[in-house]
Amino acid sequence: MAQAALVNRHMPVIWRVAFRMLGDRQEAEDVTQETFLRAWKMLPDWEERAKFSTWACTVAINLCRDRLKKKRPVLMDELPEQTDVALRPDQALHQNQASAHITSLVDALPDRQKEALTLCAFEGMGNIEAAKTMGVSVEALESLLSRARRRLRSELSYERAGQEGH
Amino acid sequence: MNDERLLELIAAYGAAPMAWPEAEREAALAHLDAHPARFEAALADARALDHAFSTEVLPDAPAELAGKIMASAPWPDTRAARRPGPGLAGRMKELVFPNGLRWPAGATVAALVMGLFAGVATAPATAENGYSTDGEQVVYSALGYDNFAAYIEEVDG
Numbered sequence: 001m002a003q004a005a006l007v008n009r010h011m012p013v014i015w016r017v018a019f020r021m022l023g024d025r026q027e028a029e030d031v032t033q034e035t036f037l038r039a040w041k042m043l044p045d046w047e048e049r050a051k052f053s054t055w056a057c058t059v060a061i062n063l064c065r066d067r068l069k070k071k072r073p074v075l076m077d078e079l080p081e082q083t084d085v086a087l088r089p090d091q092a093l094h095q096n097q098a099s100a101h102i103t104s105l106v107d108a109l110p111d112r113q114k115e116a117l118t119l120c121a122f123e124g125m126g127n128i129e130a131a132k133t134m135g136v137s138v139e140a141l142e143s144l145l146s147r148a149r150r151r152l153r154s155e156l157s158y159e160r161a162g163q164e165g166h
Numbered sequence: 167m168n169d170e171r172l173l174e175l176i177a178a179y180g181a182a183p184m185a186w187p188e189a190e191r192e193a194a195l196a197h198l199d200a201h202p203a204r205f206e207a208a209l210a211d212a213r214a215l216d217h218a219f220s221t222e223v224l225p226d227a228p229a230e231l232a233g234k235i236m237a238s239a240p241w242p243d244t245r246a247a248r249r250p251g252p253g254l255a256g257r258m259k260e261l262v263f264p265n266g267l268r269w270p271a272g273a274t275v276a277a278l279v280m281g282l283f284a285g286v287a288t289a290p291a292t293a294e295n296g297y298s299t300d301g302e303q304v305v306y307s308a309l310g311y312d313n314f315a316a317y318i319e320e321v322d323g
Contacts, residue, residue: 003239007232015227029231036235043240102222121180121219127187138187145178153215 007036010053013123014060020118021064023107031063057125057133061115068111105155113148116141167193169201173208181212 014035019028035056042055106114112134119130120141131141172194179185183195198205 004236007235007239011232011235012227015231016224019224025225025228029228032227032231033235033238037238040238040240099221099223102218103224106222120185121216122222124185127179142174142178146174149177149180149212149215152218153211156215156218 003040006039006052010056011036013053014056017057017118017123018060018064020106020122021061021111021114022067027067031060031067034063035060051129053125054129054133057119058135061133065111105152109148109151112136113144113151116144117148120145167197169197169204172197172205176205176208176212180216181209182216 011032015028015032018031018035019025022028022031038059039052039056046052106117109117115134116130119125119133120127125133127138127141131138134141136144167190171190175186175190175194179187183191183198186194
């Protein structure tokens with residue numbers, strides 16, 4: 001059945017993107033459902049040249065942006081960078097905690113950087129598709145990715161230095 | 167491809183060549199093979215971050231979410247899809263009844279009603295002995311009952 005195949009293939013990615021953007025399971029679920037509701041309406045007029053994954057991720061990201069705007073009217077890119085995200089050294093030793101740690105570091109990134117990193121580094125999307133999904137140029141996408149990675153590297157180096165100093 | 171561009175690719179996409187843009191991957195790999203020492207430090211940094219990413223485990227989507235989404239999906243009319251095309255008998259029926267069976271069915275009902283009216287109007291009243299007359303028998307037959315007794319049985323329960 002076409003609908004089931006579409007859901008099985010794309011729902012997990014859309015949910016993960018929404019979850020990473022919003023940090024809330026229920027909100028991620030709402031966004032995923034809303035994305036597919038829009039897809040069902042679109043399907044009769046679907047243009048074959050459009051890639052469903054690109055379209056669906058674009059819708060999901062826009063829905064996430066709307067929700068984030070309602071929560072925080074100020075653009076995250078304009079906010080001062082957070083530095084207080086480090087875990088204690090004993091916590092970082094545990095695998096689950098290490099996972100939660102990187103999640104918290106990514107979560108603290110500005111929204112656009114988080115979007116770019118989510119699509120390319122975590123979901124393995126190609127640069128052209130990711131740029132299209134975000135509505136930016138490939139150059140802008142690369143800039144966002146570089147800044148995100150530089151910042152994360154800096155955070156991790158800072159923590160490592162802190163752990164070695166203790 | 168040059169040093170600057172390869173460093174940009176590593177900085178943006180990480181150390182794994184598969185993550186680099188497909189259009190530039192081959193040239194980037196050739197450049198890296200030609201000058202590996204120039205990119206060692208950048209690759210080591212990027213690899214450490216890639217490893218940190220790989221440790222992350224996101225929770226799975228809720229198990230019931232797919233079901234909820236499927237419940238909202240529009241379903242195609244499978245009955246229409248399964249309905250076979252008209253066979254020989256169907257084509258003959260279309261030839262004989264180009265407007266479908268509705269018209270002959272309507273004509274049959276009209277004939278029954280007229281027959282009932284004619285029967286009631288012309289037949290003598292039910293015999294005093296309780297037996298139906300021949301005229302009544304015709305009417306009840308037309309209504310689908312074997313005889314007057316069958317009609318009474320159904321009406322009276």
